Amino acid sequence: MVSTIAAVFLAAAVPTDNLSSVATAAYWYKKDERGKGDSISEQAKPRRFPAFAVGDDTFMVEDPLVRARHLDRIEIWHKGERVPAKEVARVEGRDAVVLKADRAVKGIKPLSFSKGQPSEMETWQWKNGQLTVTASGVGTNGMMEVVANTGRVFRKGRSNSLYLDKNRKPVWLDFGSRIEAPGGKFEYTPPSEWPRAAADSFEKAASEIEGKAASASLGVLLRLDAEEKESRRRSSFIVISSLDDSSTKNEIDAVGYVVGGKVVVPCDLGGDKIARLSKAEATFPDGTSTNLVFAGALAEWNAILFDIPDEFKKKVRPLEVAKGAAEDFDNAVAWLVSVENENGRVVADARRRRFQGVDFLRGAVFAPHVAGMEGLSSREEPSFVLDAAGRVAVFALSRRFKASRWSSDSKEAVASADLARFVAGEGVNPEFAPRKEEDRNRFVWLGVEAVRLTDALARERKAQSFMAEYSRPPYVTEVYRGSPAEKAGLKTGDILLAVRRGNERERELESEYGDSSATPWPDVENSINKLMSNFGAGAKVTLVYARDGKRHETPVVLETAPVHYQNAPKARNRSLGLSVRDMTFEVRRFFKFDDDASGIVIAKVKPGSPADVAGLDVYELVTEVNGEKVTGAKDFAAKIKGKTDLVFAVRRLAHTRIVKIHVEPDADKEKDKGGEKAK
Numbered sequence: 001m002v003s004t005i006a007a008v009f010l011a012a013a014v015p016t017d018n019l020s021s022v023a024t025a026a027y028w029y030k031k032d033e034r035g036k037g038d039s040i041s042e043q044a045k046p047r048r049f050p051a052f053a054v055g056d057d058t059f060m061v062e063d064p065l066v067r068a069r070h071l072d073r074i075e076i077w078h079k080g081e082r083v084p085a086k087e088v089a090r091v092e093g094r095d096a097v098v099l100k101a102d103r104a105v106k107g108i109k110p111l112s113f114s115k116g117q118p119s120e121m122e123t124w125q126w127k128n129g130q131l132t133v134t135a136s137g138v139g140t141n142g143m144m145e146v147v148a149n150t151g152r153v154f155r156k157g158r159s160n161s162l163y164l165d166k167n168r169k170p171v172w173l174d175f176g177s178r179i180e181a182p183g184g185k186f187e188y189t190p191p192s193e194w195p196r197a198a199a200d201s202f203e204k205a206a207s208e209i210e211g212k213a214a215s216a217s218l219g220v221l222l223r224l225d226a227e228e229k230e231s232r233r234r235s236s237f238i239v240i241s242s243l244d245d246s247s248t249k250n251e252i253d254a255v256g257y258v259v260g261g262k263v264v265v266p267c268d269l270g271g272d273k274i275a276r277l278s279k280a281e282a283t284f285p286d287g288t289s290t291n292l293v294f295a296g297a298l299a300e301w302n303a304i305l306f307d308i309p310d311e312f313k314k315k316v317r318p319l320e321v322a323k324g325a326a327e328d329f330d331n332a333v334a335w336l337v338s339v340e341n342e343n344g345r346v347v348a349d350a351r352r353r354r355f356q357g358v359d360f361l362r363g364a365v366f367a368p369h370v371a372g373m374e375g376l377s378s379r380e381e382p383s384f385v386l387d388a389a390g391r392v393a394v395f396a397l398s399r400r401f402k403a404s405r406w407s408s409d410s411k412e413a414v415a416s417a418d419l420a421r422f423v424a425g426e427g428v429n430p431e432f433a434p435r436k437e438e439d440r441n442r443f444v445w446l447g448v449e450a451v452r453l454t455d456a457l458a459r460e461r462k463a464q465s466f467m468a469e470y471s472r473p474p475y476v477t478e479v480y481r482g483s484p485a486e487k488a489g490l491k492t493g494d495i496l497l498a499v500r501r502g503n504e505r506e507r508e509l510e511s512e513y514g515d516s517s518a519t520p521w522p523d524v525e526n527s528i529n530k531l532m533s534n535f536g537a538g539a540k541v542t543l544v545y546a547r548d549g550k551r552h553e554t555p556v557v558l559e560t561a562p563v564h565y566q567n568a569p570k571a572r573n574r575s576l577g578l579s580v581r582d583m584t585f586e587v588r589r590f591f592k593f594d595d596d597a598s599g600i601v602i603a604k605v606k607p608g609s610p611a612d613v614a615g616l617d618v619y620e621l622v623t624e625v626n627g628e629k630v631t632g633a634k635d636f637a638a639k640i641k642g643k644t645d646l647v648f649a650v651r652r653l654a655h656t657r658i659v660k661i662h663v664e665p666d667a668d669k670e671k672d673k674g675g676e677k678a679k
Contacts, residue, residue: 017168020109022124023078024131025051025061025085025099030072050124050131050160051076052173054111054191056104059085062160062175063095065352068203074099079107089196095177098196111162113190116171118163125160138163144184147357150327153184163188178331178356202352209335210348212390213383215317218256219283219344220265220292220306224276225437226250255341255383256282256292256306258318259392260423263292263306266383266397271297271534274432275440280306283344284315297432298422299536300504301397301414305428321420322391326358329368329393336370336382351382355393359413367415368393395419399504400534431536444533445561446543447483449522450474452511453495462549463495471510473497473546474528480585488543488556495546496528499556501535506544520619521590524564532558570603571633573640575663577609578602582632583621591621591651599623599651600636614661616650623656624649 026046051059059076076083076099083105089098118138125132146153159176172188179186256263263282280292292306308316322329336351359369370385385394395414421427431444453475458464466473474496479485498506512527535541537560544553563569568582580600587601588594599621605611622630625639626647640646648659 017164018109018111018122018162018170019133020107021053021111022131022133022162023051023053023059023076023105023108025049025059026075026077026082027064027066028072028074029066029070031070046075048077048126048131051099052111052162053105053108054098056108056110057101058088058110059099059101060091060096060173060175060191061099063090063097063202065202067206067349067351068200076101076105078105081106087199089199090201091191091194092197093177093179094173094175094194096173096175096194097199111170113170113172113192114165115190116165116169116188118171118188119166120164120168121158121161121174122164123158123161144181144186146184147327147330150330152330153181154331155179155181155186178354180331206335206350206352209337209350209386209390212317212319213337213339213348213350213386214346215285216258216319217285217339217346217348218258218263218316219341219346220254220256220263221279221281221283221344222252222254222265222267222269222277223279223281224250224252224273225278227276250276253341253343255339255346256280257339257384258308258316259321259419260318261307262295262423263308264395264419264422265304265306266302267304268302268398269297269304270400271429271432271536272440274304275435275442277304277434280304282306282308283346284312285346286315288312288315289344294434296425296428296430298397298400298427299429299432299539300400300427300501301422302400303397303422304432305422305425319386320391321423322387322389322393322416326366326368326415329355329387330357331355333388334368334370334393335386335388335390337384337386339383350386355387361413361415365415365418367413370394392416392419429536429539431533431538442537443525443529443561443564443567444535444537444539444558445483445524445529446532446556446558447480447485447561448474448476448490448496448528449478449480450476450496450511450526450528461493461495461546463546465549466495466497466546466551468508471508474509474511478522484556484559488554490543490545490554491547493547496543497546497551498544499531499535499541500544501539501541507531519565521565521586523566524561524586525566529561565601568601569633571637573637576611576640576646576661577606578611578616579604580622580633580636587621591653597623598629598631600630600633610661610663614659616648616659617652621651622648623651 026048028046047064049061049064051061053059074085076085083101083103085099085101087097088100091098121136121138123134143155143157144153145156156178157174157176161174162170163172163174165171171190173191252267254265254267256265274297277294281289282292283289290309290312292308295305295307297304332355334353334355336353338349340347353370355368355370357369358366361367383396384392387393393416396411397414398411453463453472457475458467476490476492476494476496479490479492496509498508500506509528535558537558539558541556541558542553543556544551562585564584564586565581568584570579570581572579581603583599583601588597602616602618602620602622605616605618622636624630625636628639630636630639644663646661650657650659
C-alpha cells in the first residue's frame with residue numbers, strides 16, 4: 001500500500017519540487033524473547049517515517065531508536081513498490097540513520113545538496129494516514145535559543161524538514177535535533193559531510209549500558225515476619241504509600257541497585273512493615289546468593305539501603321553517581337534504563353534519549369531533564385537515567401507519602417546529588433528498621449484526640465473556608481499532657497489541616513468516617529498518628545491548623561508514643577479462656593483513673609470458657625484477684641497461676657462487681673506436662 005503525498009499550499013510556493021525524492025521507510029516491530037516490545041508491535045502494522053533519498057538505493061530517516069531485538073524488518077515504500085532495506089550507518093548528533101535498500105528504488109530522484117543559506121523549508125509528516133508536505137519560510141532567530149544561566153546557544157529544529165535556498169535547491173536536512181551553536185553561529189552543512197558511525201553503534205552502546213546496569217543490579221527477595229492477627233492495624237483513610245496498607249505479602253520481589261558502597265532497593269514499605277523485615281536475600285549476576293545487611297531506610301522516599309557482605313562485593317560492579325550541576329548534562333546523551341527482577345534474574349533494557357535542560361524539584365534541587373521520564377507509572381518505566389559514561393544522573397523513586405488520597409502515585413526524579421547523600425547515609429530515618437517482635441508496635445504520635453469537624457462546629461469556629469467538598473479536617477477535643485502537641489502550643493478546639501516536613505508538599509489531615517475505634521476509648525493508632533509514625537520519632541515537621549478562623553503554622557518535634565493499649569504487655573490463661581493487657585494512659589483517662597491506679601484490661605474472652613460463663617467481657621477491668629490489687633498483666637498471670645477458685649473485682653465504667661470463677665487444673669501446665677512426656 002502506497003501512501004498518497006498531499007501537497008499543501010502556502011503563500012505562492014507550492015512544494016512539489018521534491019515529491020519524487022522522499023519515500024516511506026516502514027519499520028516492522030516484533031516482541032523479544034520475553035514477549036515484550038514496542039506497543040506498536042501489538043498492532044501488526046509498522047511505524048512509518050519520511051525517507052529522504054540521498055542515492056538511488058540510499059535514504060536518510062529520523063532515528064527510530066528501536067532495539068535490534070524488537071525489529072523484524074525494514075522496507076522502503078515508493079509508488080507501489082516495497083523494497084527490503086537495512087541500516088548501514090548512524091549520523092551522530094543529527095538523530096538520523098542511513099538506510100540501504102536491496103536494490104535501486106524505481107522512480108526515486110536522489111536529492112542533490114549544495115552549500116548555502118536556506119530561505120524556505122518543506123516539512124514532511126504523516127497526517128490522517130497520508131504523507132503530507134508543508135512549505136514555510138525560514139526565520140533568522142525563530143529556532144535559536146539561549147540558556148540564560150549558562151550562555152549556551154542551541155538550534156532546535158523541526159523534524160523531517162528539507163531546507164531550500166532562494167533557488168529552491170536543497171541545502172540541509174533537519175530531523176528535529178537540538179544542536180549546539182557555539183557563539184550563536186550555525187552552519188548548514190550538507191548531509192554528505194555529516195559524521196557517520198557504524199550501523200550497529202547504537203546497539204553496541206545500548207548493550208554496553210545494559211551490561212553495566214545488570215552487573216550493578218541484584219534480584220532481591222524481601223522476607224517479612226508474619227504479622228500477628230491481634231496486632232494487625234486497621235488501614236487508614238489517609239493513604240501513606242501505594243502498597244503499605246493494601247499489600248499483605250510477606251515475600252516481595254524487588255531489584256537492588258549497587259551504587260557506591262550501598263544497595264538501594266526501591267520498595268513501597270512503610271515503617272510497620274520494615275519493622276517486620278527478617279531477611280533480604282540477593283541473587284548476584286553469577287547466580288550465587290547471600291543475605292544482605294540492613295543499613296537503613298530513607299525517610300522521604302520509598303527505598304531501603306543494604307550492605308553487601310565483604311566476600312560478595314567482588315561479584316558486582318557498582319554504579320557511579322554523576323557529578324556536576326544539572327545544566328552540565330544539557331544536550332548530552334542520556335540512557336533510560338529499566339531493570340526487572342525475573343525470578344532472581346535481572347533483565348535490563350536501555351533506551352537512548354538526550355538531556356534537555358533541567359527539572360526543578362522540591363526545595364532548591366535541580367535534576368537533568370530527559371524526555372521519557374514522564375509517565376513513570378507505566379509498565380516500562382525507567383529505573384534510572386545514566387549519562388553517556390554510564391554514571392547515574394537521575395534516579396526514579398516514589399515519595400513515601402501522598403499529598404492526599406486523591407493524589408496520583410507516579411514516581412518522581414531524584415537528583416544525583418540526592419542519591420549520593422542517600423548512599424552516604426543521609427536522609428535515613430532511624431525509626432524505619434527491623435525490630436524484635438515486642439518492639440514492632442512502637443508508634444510516633446502527635447498527642448491529641450480529635451473528632452470529625454461538622455458543619456455546626458465549622459460555623460461556630462469560623463472555619464467554613466477550611467471545609468473541603470469530600471473531606472473534613474480533625475477537630476481537637478483533647479491535648480495530652482507532655483505530648484508534642486502540647487509542647488507546640490495546640491489547644492482544644494483547634495482544627496488540624498495539614499503537615500509537612502521541610503520543603504515537601506503538605507499532607508492533608510483528614511478525619512476518619514464515624515467512630516473507627518474498636519475500643520471504648522479513642523484509638524492511639526489513628527490516621528493522624530499513622531502519618532506521624534511514617535515521619536519517625538525525632539522528625540521536625542510543620543503542623544498547619546486553624547484557630548479563630550485563621551490559618552496558623554507551628555513547628556512540632558515528633559516523639560515516640562507512650563505505651564498504649566495496642567502495644568501494652570499482655571498475658572493469656574488457657575484454663576480461664578482469658579487474655580489481658582496492661583492498663584495504659586488512654587484507658588485510665590477513659591475510666592477516670594489516677595495515673596497510679598492498679599488493674600488490667602480484658603482483651604479477649606474465649607466463647608464457652610470459664611471466663612465467658614462467669615460473665616466477663618472484653619474491655620472490662622480486673623482491679624483485684626482474691627483481694628489483692630493487680631498491677632499489670634504479668635502480675636495477673638502470677639496471681640492466678642495454679643489456682644482453681646478465683647475471686648475478681650471487675651469494673652465496667654463506674655460500676656464494680658465481684659465475680660467468682662472455678663477452673664479446672666491449669667491447661668497450660670497440663671500441656672507442658674504432655675510436652676515433657678513427648679520429649
